[in-house]
Amino acid sequence: xxxxxxLLLTAALVSCLAASTLVTASEPLTGESIxxxxxxxxxxxxxISSATMILENEKGDKRSRSFTNQRILEGGLEKQLIxxxxxxxxxxxxxxxxxxxxxxxxxxxxxxxxxxxxxxVSSQKSHQFVNSDxxxxxxxxxxxxxxxxxxxxxxxxxxxxxxxxxxxxKDIVNSQYSLIKAYISKQSFVALSxxxxxxxxxxxxxxxxxxxxxxxxxxxxxRVMMEDVVTxxxxxxxxxxxxxxxxxxxxxxxxxxxxKF
Amino acid sequence: MFQKILxxxxxxxxxxxxxxxxxxxxxxxxxxxxxxGSTEFGSSLDTDDNYSSENxxxxxxxxxxxxxxxxxxxxxxxxxxxxxxxxxxxxYDLDIYExxxxxxxxxxxxxxxxxxxxxxxxxxxxxxxxxNPENNTEFIIPSYEDRKIPVWMADITFRKNDFFIExxxxxxxxxxxxxxxxxxxxxxxxxxxxxxxxxxPSFLKSYFDSMHxxxxxxxxxxxxxxxxxxxxxxxxxxxxxxxxxxxxxxxPNFQNFPVKNLSLDNFGSVQSLVSNxxxxxLTKENIETTYLRTSIVGFEFETTVSDFGLRGExxxxxxxxxxxxxxxxxxxxxxxxxxxxxxxSSNQWYFNFxxxxxxxxxxxxxxxxxxxxxxxxxxxxKKDLISDWLNASVQFTRMLNDNSYYLSPRLKYTxxxxxxxxxxxxxFGGDADSLLGRYDENDQVFIKMKYHF
Numbered sequence: 001x002x003x004x005x006x007l008l009l010t011a012a013l014v015s016c017l018a019a020s021t022l023v024t025a026s027e028p029l030t031g032e033s034i035x036x037x038x039x040x041x042x043x044x045x046x047x048i049s050s051a052t053m054i055l056e057n058e059k060g061d062k063r064s065r066s067f068t069n070q071r072i073l074e075g076g077l078e079k080q081l082i083x084x085x086x087x088x089x090x091x092x093x094x095x096x097x098x099x100x101x102x103x104x105x106x107x108x109x110x111x112x113x114x115x116x117x118x119x120x121v122s123s124q125k126s127h128q129f130v131n132s133d134x135x136x137x138x139x140x141x142x143x144x145x146x147x148x149x150x151x152x153x154x155x156x157x158x159x160x161x162x163x164x165x166x167x168x169x170k171d172i173v174n175s176q177y178s179l180i181k182a183y184i185s186k187q188s189f190v191a192l193s194x195x196x197x198x199x200x201x202x203x204x205x206x207x208x209x210x211x212x213x214x215x216x217x218x219x220x221x222x223r224v225m226m227e228d229v230v231t232x233x234x235x236x237x238x239x240x241x242x243x244x245x246x247x248x249x250x251x252x253x254x255x256x257x258x259x260k261f
Numbered sequence: 262m263f264q265k266i267l268x269x270x271x272x273x274x275x276x277x278x279x280x281x282x283x284x285x286x287x288x289x290x291x292x293x294x295x296x297x298g299s300t301e302f303g304s305s306l307d308t309d310d311n312y313s314s315e316n317x318x319x320x321x322x323x324x325x326x327x328x329x330x331x332x333x334x335x336x337x338x339x340x341x342x343x344x345x346x347x348x349x350x351x352x353y354d355l356d357i358y359e360x361x362x363x364x365x366x367x368x369x370x371x372x373x374x375x376x377x378x379x380x381x382x383x384x385x386x387x388x389x390x391x392x393n394p395e396n397n398t399e400f401i402i403p404s405y406e407d408r409k410i411p412v413w414m415a416d417i418t419f420r421k422n423d424f425f426i427e428x429x430x431x432x433x434x435x436x437x438x439x440x441x442x443x444x445x446x447x448x449x450x451x452x453x454x455x456x457x458x459x460x461x462p463s464f465l466k467s468y469f470d471s472m473h474x475x476x477x478x479x480x481x482x483x484x485x486x487x488x489x490x491x492x493x494x495x496x497x498x499x500x501x502x503x504x505x506x507x508x509x510x511x512x513p514n515f516q517n518f519p520v521k522n523l524s525l526d527n528f529g530s531v532q533s534l535v536s537n538x539x540x541x542x543l544t545k546e547n548i549e550t551t552y553l554r555t556s557i558v559g560f561e562f563e564t565t566v567s568d569f570g571l572r573g574e575x576x577x578x579x580x581x582x583x584x585x586x587x588x589x590x591x592x593x594x595x596x597x598x599x600x601x602x603x604x605x606s607s608n609q610w611y612f613n614f615x616x617x618x619x620x621x622x623x624x625x626x627x628x629x630x631x632x633x634x635x636x637x638x639x640x641x642x643k644k645d646l647i648s649d650w651l652n653a654s655v656q657f658t659r660m661l662n663d664n665s666y667y668l669s670p671r672l673k674y675t676x677x678x679x680x681x682x683x684x685x686x687x688x689f690g691g692d693a694d695s696l697l698g699r700y701d702e703n704d705q706v707f708i709k710m711k712y713h714f
């Protein structure tokens with residue numbers, strides 16, 4: 001679910017480092033080194049996937065959305081194109097994210113009714129993405145040097161041994177969060193769970209990986225859930241299909257491609 | 262009314278589907294054809310009964326069915342519009358909407374066929390978006406995008422990194438659509454019916470009732486082709502484009518009006534036409550219109566600054582037709598530019614404001630509705646009230662010269678899958694000689710339902 005790497009992984013992930021230095025066995029285990037392992041784990045040079053997003057309110061009412069995602073990594077920077085396919089009233093709506101050096105992003109939205117893409121403001125990171133429980137900040141990668149990491153112990157999540165990793169943004173970072181407490185699998189270096197705390201230290205959201213499989217020898221989250229613990233609103237994402245390391249080219253994830261619907 | 266709904270929403274809906282199915286040469290590969298579309302029902306009721314000829318209600322149904330097969334797209338449209346009252350009018354169109362073939366490589370895009378091509382960056386109004394004409398039979402009530410009419414064109418775009426160059430050829434002329442007589446939005450409103458209902462002498466009633474419009478469209482052939490080119494790209498976070506369009510004007514140039522010696526400041530009423538009857542000369546000529554050539558040079562840009570999206574456009578026309586008080590047109594060069602910004606607050610308030618300025622060079626004071634410099638403010642304020650399925654918005658246009666306005670508060674409900682329901686008001690205000698004020702008596706409440714499939 002590399003595709004949601006952008007969605008969740010990055011969120012929970014706690015890490016997202018600019019550097020891609022692998023930690024060796026001889027190096028001391030630190031919060032930063034775990035974060036780097038999360039960031040650097042193999043996610044393929046590109047991926048094409050399809051998934052379903054279900055929004056569930058506190059009463060249990062559900063609304064479903066399906067989408068495809070194309071992701072490519074070039075020169076250490078990612079480009080992603082999400083295209084909604086269901087329901088019919090949002091069919092064709094596209095969202096393009098292009099990382100720039102420093103992990104700042106350019107974002108474009110394509111609405112079929114407008115027949116053109118719009119460059120949209122990417123600085124409003126706390127806004128919800130398509131009314132889900134994910135924010136634009138959750139979907140971005142961030143320079144590792146902008147965060148402080150601390151190992152707070154170990155815990156089993158669904159019988160999997162995990163590190164408890166706390167991540168705090170440095171003062172220079174404009175973040176909606178003051179703390180992210182993540183549970184990182186020792187085996188796969190996937191964030192299996194994470195708790196998000198706002199500026200006042202209040203627990204806002206909880207992220208859970210409900211399905212984790214190896215696809216083409218790449219650890220892939222196949223079912224994830226983000227819950228707003230205040231409103232009890234939930235966002236479920238289920239991966240339908242994913243293919244890594246395709247013959248996709250960078251041109252396929254571009255503003256031009258975004259407008260081709 | 263129910264018969265009309267059944268007719269437009271039922272029989273014609275399936276007729277379109279049938280035509281598409283028949284005309285699709287690859288029907289044997291039906292499994293690979295992707296069908297989609299929408300059907301929209303809308304109705305409006307005037308808030309006031311101002312005069313006898315007025316359309317007190319309207320009803321419309323627009324159904325579009327689209328079929329995609331690989332790089333080929335075909336869609337059909339069933340479009341019905343009814344204005345009800347003493348001066349009734351009904352219009353129905355069943356047609357191919359878009360039909361085009363696309364060939365794409367990473368650096369080259371070729372799209373051939375009937376299509377809508379959007380140029381420009383600004384919202385609701387776009388000076389450089391000149392390739393497709395508009396359907397103005399309901400003035401600006403439908404959304405800007407819904408008013409655009411597909412035309413046959415060849416569109417070729419070459420891209421290299423952040424740079425592109427695009428060429429467009431439009432071989433067949435297609436004018437903008439509007440009514441001359443007989444609706445609240447018609448150019449001459451209900452003039453004929455108003456004359457019938459007036460106490461004027463019968464020969465005058467008969468004269469205006471027999472008034473005829475003779476339209477002359479550009480000859481078919483190479484001489485009438487439209488050509489356009491667009492060059493643009495991205496520098497840092499700035500998207501820009503330069504455009505040139507050698508066009509036929511989409512709106513008519515009035516070359517003759519049968520009533521001579523007119524000197525009006527508006528033309529929507531009997532009173533305005535016969536206010537000085539002694540000086541009028543009535544001829545047996547027709548209203549004669551034609552469509553003339555113009556060259557349009559444009560510029561567009563879009564960027565983001567801090568939390569704001571910024572976009573703008575400018576277009577210079579070497580000649581543009583403007584209607585005068587004699588109900589004939591003059592042609593003047595013009596400049597039209599728009600600049601705007603939008604902002605989304607953290608609590609989901611959306612603001613979009615645009616400032617527009619039109620300058621008419623060598624201004625003729627007899628030009629109706631436009632000053633030498635016409636300024637306007639166009640915008641939208643929107644707020645999600647409940648999640649993303651109930652939102653309230655206000656769209657507006659205010660002409661700053663004469664304070665005439667269009668204001669449309671709306672509620673949009675989208676909780677039911679694939680269904681949009683919109684309830685709102687269309688309000689106009691201002692003096693009768695102002696562009697928006699002339700529709701002052703057309704205030705209406707409306708409901709619109711659109712189902713996507």
